[in-house]
Amino acid sequence: MGTFCSRNGGIVEEDPTTANIDRGLEEGPVEDRIKKSLHFKILLLGAGESGKSTVVKQLRNIYLGELAISPEEIRSYASVLHTNTIQAMKVLIRGCERLKIPLGEMQTLAKYIMDLDEQEPLLEEDAATIGKLWKSVPLQKAYSQKSRVYVPDSAAYYFENILRFVTADFLPSEEDILMARIRTTGMFMTAFDSPPVHWRVVDLGGQRSERKKWIRFFDDVEAILFVVNLAGYNQVLFEDQSKNRMVEALELFEEISKHHCFRETPVFLFLNKKDIFEQCLNEQDISCCFPEYDGEKTTMAQMEFIHEQFRRKMPDKKELTCTNYIAACCRKDVRYAFEDVKENLIKHNQKRIRKGLKKQSQLNSQPNS
Numbered sequence: 001m002g003t004f005c006s007r008n009g010g011i012v013e014e015d016p017t018t019a020n021i022d023r024g025l026e027e028g029p030v031e032d033r034i035k036k037s038l039h040f041k042i043l044l045l046g047a048g049e050s051g052k053s054t055v056v057k058q059l060r061n062i063y064l065g066e067l068a069i070s071p072e073e074i075r076s077y078a079s080v081l082h083t084n085t086i087q088a089m090k091v092l093i094r095g096c097e098r099l100k101i102p103l104g105e106m107q108t109l110a111k112y113i114m115d116l117d118e119q120e121p122l123l124e125e126d127a128a129t130i131g132k133l134w135k136s137v138p139l140q141k142a143y144s145q146k147s148r149v150y151v152p153d154s155a156a157y158y159f160e161n162i163l164r165f166v167t168a169d170f171l172p173s174e175e176d177i178l179m180a181r182i183r184t185t186g187m188f189m190t191a192f193d194s195p196p197v198h199w200r201v202v203d204l205g206g207q208r209s210e211r212k213k214w215i216r217f218f219d220d221v222e223a224i225l226f227v228v229n230l231a232g233y234n235q236v237l238f239e240d241q242s243k244n245r246m247v248e249a250l251e252l253f254e255e256i257s258k259h260h261c262f263r264e265t266p267v268f269l270f271l272n273k274k275d276i277f278e279q280c281l282n283e284q285d286i287s288c289c290f291p292e293y294d295g296e297k298t299t300m301a302q303m304e305f306i307h308e309q310f311r312r313k314m315p316d317k318k319e320l321t322c323t324n325y326i327a328a329c330c331r332k333d334v335r336y337a338f339e340d341v342k343e344n345l346i347k348h349n350q351k352r353i354r355k356g357l358k359k360q361s362q363l364n365s366q367p368n369s
């Protein structure tokens, strides 16, 4: 079946009997009708690496707290970080080849890393080699050309923390877990209660190969939450190194916002990675992606310009419901942004929620209920 939903924070296979709730059974048992009124499904969409799964990690931290992640799951992130680090270093070495940057004295060390098995734990000597390569001139040069070669956003974080990742008693911190990347394939549903509503947030894999599966999840959605990597304005895609990430995000957003399934669906925008965006602006302003931009060089002015580009992609006579500028690695940002989403949806569905609450209290007051 391949679909999953989470109860109490644990991820389990979706129960086909409850899948009916999504189809909207007006005539079903009263419990189903309560669910229909008080269960809200939000679809998280956006290009690969925009930060969707990081938003979900934060939502789980915020609304599920200790239930969100078990000690075994925390420990398992150590090997994810090892794999992320080897993969990021290999990508950067390949970037040097692609950009024809000679590796010089780093050739032997680079070959050593290219031969490492990505699934094997990193040893101290591997970590030291990665540290040396990272500080070397050719690799720094490739890293500075992210607009021409694909480099994962968290690469610098991995390289700078690699010596800590390989210590014997290494236990990933909350920040490590947020920076670790597991590419989402298929769909993950995170469910939590934030009264009066039971929220279900559906995280879908965002890379091109994954998007073909999206259509299956387009029914009975209360809102679209579209996540954008602001820093993508001077980066290229993992799937296609000739395509700018921001251009891809704008095209995808237009497709989604104009999709007939979402004619009535509120659209929320999370403009994410504002921390990386701010760093990137020190090197290059957004005119490299939007040559028509002649506004102020402040971060805010440039973020607002990008916001406007997305707003213009909305269909005629429909507005974005609301936009938040966030860094998903910052819990506070995600909390405020999601509170905005919740408030908006609750406000616009008051009648339906009142109906659900009334039915719920009737059910609770019945004997044997």
Ligand SMILES: Nc1nc2c(ncn2[C@@H]2O[C@H](COP(=O)(O)OP(=O)(O)O)[C@@H](O)[C@H]2O)c(=O)[nH]1
Pocket: 046, 047, 048, 049, 050, 051, 052, 053, 054, 055, 153, 154, 178, 179, 180, 181, 182, 184, 206, 272, 273, 274, 275, 276, 326, 327, 328, 329, 330
């Ligand atoms: N610095 C920084 N990194 C972020 C932010 N949001 C996500 N990331 C990192 O970007 C990478 C991709 O994020 P992920 O949530 O997997 O993207 P997805 O493909 O849309 O699910 C991960 O390594 C995250 O740690 C952010 O706001 N700031």
Ligand SMILES: [Mg+2]
Pocket: 052, 053, 054, 182, 183, 184, 203, 204, 205, 206
């Ligand atoms: Mg993901």
